[in-house]
Amino acid sequence: MGTIQTVNAQLSNAGADFRREDGAQPPSLFAPYASTVERAPHEPLLRIPQTPTEQSGPNEWEALFGEQVTDLTCTRGAPAQGQRIIVCGQVLDEDRRPVANTLIEMWQANAAGRYAHERDQWDAPLDPNFSGAGRVLTDAQGRYRYTTVRPGAYPWGNHYNAWRPAHIHLSLMGPAFATRLVTQMYFPDDPLIEIDPIANAVPRAYRQRMVAHFDINITQPSYALGYRFDIVLRGRAATPLRAQT
Amino acid sequence: MSTPEHTASAPQPQSQSAAAAVRADNQDPSLFGQTPWQTVGPFFHFGLPWNGCADLTGPSQMGGRADLMPTGFAALRGPERRDAAAPVGERIQISGHVFDGRGRPVPDALLEIWQANASGCYRGSGFAGQGPASIDQGFFGFGRAATAEDGSFCFRTIRPGRVHFTSSGGALQAPHIALGVLGRGLLKRLMTRIYFDDEPSSAEDAILRLVPEHRRATLMAQRIDAAAGGAVPGSDPSAHYRFDVRLQGERETVFFDY
Ligand SMILES: [Fe+3]
Numbered sequence: 001m002g003t004i005q006t007v008n009a010q011l012s013n014a015g016a017d018f019r020r021e022d023g024a025q026p027p028s029l030f031a032p033y034a035s036t037v038e039r040a041p042h043e044p045l046l047r048i049p050q051t052p053t054e055q056s057g058p059n060e061w062e063a064l065f066g067e068q069v070t071d072l073t074c075t076r077g078a079p080a081q082g083q084r085i086i087v088c089g090q091v092l093d094e095d096r097r098p099v100a101n102t103l104i105e106m107w108q109a110n111a112a113g114r115y116a117h118e119r120d121q122w123d124a125p126l127d128p129n130f131s132g133a134g135r136v137l138t139d140a141q142g143r144y145r146y147t148t149v150r151p152g153a154y155p156w157g158n159h160y161n162a163w164r165p166a167h168i169h170l171s172l173m174g175p176a177f178a179t180r181l182v183t184q185m186y187f188p189d190d191p192l193i194e195i196d197p198i199a200n201a202v203p204r205a206y207r208q209r210m211v212a213h214f215d216i217n218i219t220q221p222s223y224a225l226g227y228r229f230d231i232v233l234r235g236r237a238a239t240p241l242r243a244q245t
Numbered sequence: 246m247s248t249p250e251h252t253a254s255a256p257q258p259q260s261q262s263a264a265a266a267v268r269a270d271n272q273d274p275s276l277f278g279q280t281p282w283q284t285v286g287p288f289f290h291f292g293l294p295w296n297g298c299a300d301l302t303g304p305s306q307m308g309g310r311a312d313l314m315p316t317g318f319a320a321l322r323g324p325e326r327r328d329a330a331a332p333v334g335e336r337i338q339i340s341g342h343v344f345d346g347r348g349r350p351v352p353d354a355l356l357e358i359w360q361a362n363a364s365g366c367y368r369g370s371g372f373a374g375q376g377p378a379s380i381d382q383g384f385f386g387f388g389r390a391a392t393a394e395d396g397s398f399c400f401r402t403i404r405p406g407r408v409h410f411t412s413s414g415g416a417l418q419a420p421h422i423a424l425g426v427l428g429r430g431l432l433k434r435l436m437t438r439i440y441f442d443d444e445p446s447s448a449e450d451a452i453l454r455l456v457p458e459h460r461r462a463t464l465m466a467q468r469i470d471a472a473a474g475g476a477v478p479g480s481d482p483s484a485h486y487r488f489d490v491r492l493q494g495e496r497e498t499v500f501f502d503y
Contacts, residue, residue, distance in 0.1 A: 020502070020503075021502075022278055022279045024279050024280070025279065025281055025282055025433060026281060026282060026283070026432040026433060027432070028431070028435070033284075033430070033432065035284075035429050036430050036431075036432060037346075038345045038349075038430070038492075039345050039351070039428070039429075039431055039492045040430075040492070040493060041493055041498075041500050042346070042493050042494060042497060043460075043497055043499070043500075045500050045501060045502035046455065046456060046500070046502065047501070047502045047503070048452050048455055048501050048502070048503050049503070050503050051408070051409075051411065051452070052367060052374075052408050052409060052411070052412050053359070053360075053361070053367070053421070053423050053438075054423065054503050055371045055372075055412065056359075056367040056369055056370065056372035057359065057369050057370055057371060058359070058368070058370075058385055058386065058387040059369045060368075060369070062324065063324055063385070064324060064387060065295060065324060066321065066322050066323045066324040066325075067322070067324075089271075094278065094279065105292055105321075106292065107289060107293070109288075115288040115291075116291055116314065116315055116318040117287075117290060117291060117314070117315070118314065118315055119287055119313060119353075126315060126318075131291060131319070131321075132291065132292070133291050133292035133320070133321045134292075134321070135321065169283075169285065169286065169289065169292065171285075171293060176370070176371045177359045177423050177425070178503060180357075180425060180434060181282065182282060182283065182284075182285050182427060182434065183280050183281060183282060183283045184283040188270055198283060198284060198432070201283075202281040202283075206276070206278070206281055207281070208269040208270055208271070208273065208276055209271050209278065209280055210271070210280065210281060210283070211269070211270040211271060212270060212271065213270040213271060213272040228271075228272060229271055230272070231280045232277065232279050232280045233279070233280070234279060
């Protein structure tokens with residue numbers, strides 16, 4: 001974005017620290033999710049001050065990543081199989097300020113719970129009309145919207161009879177390298193959330209922050225069910241002491 | 246057929262709060278706050294890496310895993326780079342492996358880098374640098390690389406310039422690249438930095454000085470000289486570095502909290 005307003009907003013924000021993790025963030029080691037046991041660091045994280053490296057981040061999304069893909073149900077000619085859904089919401093910081101012009105990337109299994117990925121060897125069918133990946137930019141109010149199909153639950157090898165709850169993987173950059181977020185959006189009333197080691201790596205009091213809200217006002221007649229999912233990124237720690245010009 | 250009796254004898258939630266906890270979702274005002282991190286899982290390859298995402302210097306296919314796409318499927322398309330200008334600065338290559346706590350290669354990790362251009366300026370939001378003249382039209386400074394089956398990765402980029410320690414100036418940091426490590430088994434990103442072992446200013450870098458001396462080597466990309474298979478003088482890229490990421494255990498990489 002090359003407007004004067006955008007440049008001024010960037011300058012006035014430059015140098016402000018971002019807040020640290022709050023209690024919602026999972027630990028690196030969570031033994032019920034078995035893959036963490038040999039991949040989580042043993043040493044404690046080393047706390048460092050944020051410098052311009054951590055306080056800045058890319059923002060020319062389409063030039064850097066490529067064009068937006070906001071309807072995952074019709075990228076390949078014929079319509080994808082499954083329950084069509086619309087997901088929309090707002091990306092905010094911790095002070096409820098909208099995060100404008102930020103990139104959300106999403107990827108997911110198809111309606112049968114199968115990923116278009118060679119390493120996914122579950123025998124649920126691939127849908128030739130659903131690849132399951134998209135990307136969307138937030139508008140000036142931080143709002144986003146995309147259309148997809150509801151992903152199926154799928155089995156995994158973590159423990160006996162383990163099934164992941166239905167989820168959409170979401171990746172956000174936010175305004176800086178420090179505000180990066182990768183999360184998973186879950187669906188309301190999914191009984192698998194309660195027994196999922198990945199969702200439960202998040203302390204219970206905060207886990208439902210990852211659960212979308214069914215919304216009849218987003219739902220479109222004879223077209224798609226609607227879900228609202230707001231995403232909250234780390235906010236500014238303090239206003240820097242500098243002249244506002 | 247449901248009768249009033251059936252309705253009355255239906256199981257009730259243990260308590261109001263238990264019922265509320267089950268129903269709560271991200272629209273519940275009492276839950277407002279940071280959205281939690283979750284792992285990228287093992288299947289991110291069709292969504293996150295794009296063609297050429299590990300080559301910050303020009304068009305190529307580095308960084309993706311086209312081999313993991315089933316027949317008839319492809320990863321999300323990357324940007325059109327036909328008219329991209331060549332970036333200013335010295336082209337370098339940084340390659341290495343990601344290892345787990347047992348020293349085994351990690352074939353499903355994703356590395357992300359963010360760095361300044363050759364003149365020490367970041368291109369994007371949050372950087373109050375030296376104005377538009379400091380922007381290199383051929384260089385964004387952000388890249389990704391998915392590890393291969395043997396846990397290896399390779400970035401091609403520009404040697405970063407020195408960046409001030411604070412946005413208002415002051416001391417300069419040694420040249421470095423911010424690195425985030427994501428992957429299956431990583432519930433949240435691990436953040437570290439790549440420094441350069443042949444860079445004299447690394448010795449007085451304020452962030453490196455916070456790192457216990459015996460662990461600093463884990464943040465140093467090591468220049469590979471021509472005799473050991475590195476770049477020969479005048480070639481492109483003109484310098485090769487090795488940087489391994491050890492997630493856990495012996496010679497564990499230093500990871501930051503910021
Ligand atoms: Fe998944």
